[in-house]
Amino acid sequence: MTFQLDLTGEQLVQNASVLKDQVVFLTGGASGFGHDTSIIAAENGAKVFIVDLNKTALDAFVDELKAKGGQVEGYIADITKPEVVRAAFDQCVKSFGVPDVVYANAGVAANDKIDFDDLGEQVQPWVDITLRINLGGLLTTSAVAQDIWAENPRPEGARKPRLVLTASLGGFAPIPGATAYCASKHATVAYWKALSDALKAGKMSGFECHAVCPFFCATPILPRITLFLLAGLPFTPISMVSKTLIYAGIGSQDQPPEHKKLVDAAGGMALLLPDDGAATALAADDYYAFSDRFEAAFEARLARNQ
DSSP states (O other), X not given: OEEEOOOOHHHHTTTXXXXXXOEEEEESTTSHXXXXXXXXXXXXXXXXXXXXXXXXXXXXXXXXXXXXXXXEEEEEOOTTSHHHHHHHHHHHHHHTOSOXXXXXXXXOOOOSOOEEOTTSOEEEOHHHHHHIIIIIIHHHHHHHHHHHHHHSOOOTTSOOOEEEEEOOGGGTSOOTTOXXXXXXXXXXXXXXXXXXXXXXXXXXXXXEEEEEEEOOOOOTTSOHHHHHHTTTSOOOOHHHHHHHHHHHXXXXXXXXXXXXXXXXXXXXXXXXXXXXXXXXXEEGGGHHHHHHHHHHHHHHHHHHHO
């Protein structure tokens, strides 16, 4: 079950005011998608807990948002370490309360090459870094969020908390020059599919799970080789991705009826951003059929670009 949203950027965030006084926990929030998503959430009155490893960037960003009246707190954390992620969530609960929305967003797209020094020692384990952050960090963030929600159950009929995974259309088709990145995003999409199926079957409950899957964007994490290979193809604007993340985080209760119907029927939804146009919502049930079609279409797209 898929449907074209056909929403402009502003329409995607037209209901963002429901985030007022809700608690948003977001990893990788000092730059890229997370940066713009944090701004929108804060501007709409959310209490935003931003996790990042870059202290300089995070401190400056938090100060900027606070100066504009935002309810914001920054937390320096290595999301690949479970005990650190748990400590971050505990601080969020202490400062703002139990998160209503958790964005497992932090990610990198490092060069796939592994370099060695003159003594044969590995200089920078790029593949390891990519998988540890994009996959390990996402899984850890998601698991701790579920623990927090299980420890703090909501009353019957209350709005469910939302888990939003930053995935990629690189999780549906292989991208030249980004093998480790694609491996991490394929795993992310599979994780979303598995959670959605478990929610649909009633084996899990108490939250919604959505994935946002953009095509490539000109963010700082994109390697130059990938930019070169994709030159000429329309990239997805960062602002569109951030607004789609907000749309997913608002949750089905405050979205159009077809959105809620899709989530209720399939357990989870992925929002696909294939270019600089409209988004498409994909039910978890349609994952396999869509994946085959998209891979074929993307290979044809690359061939035309050569």
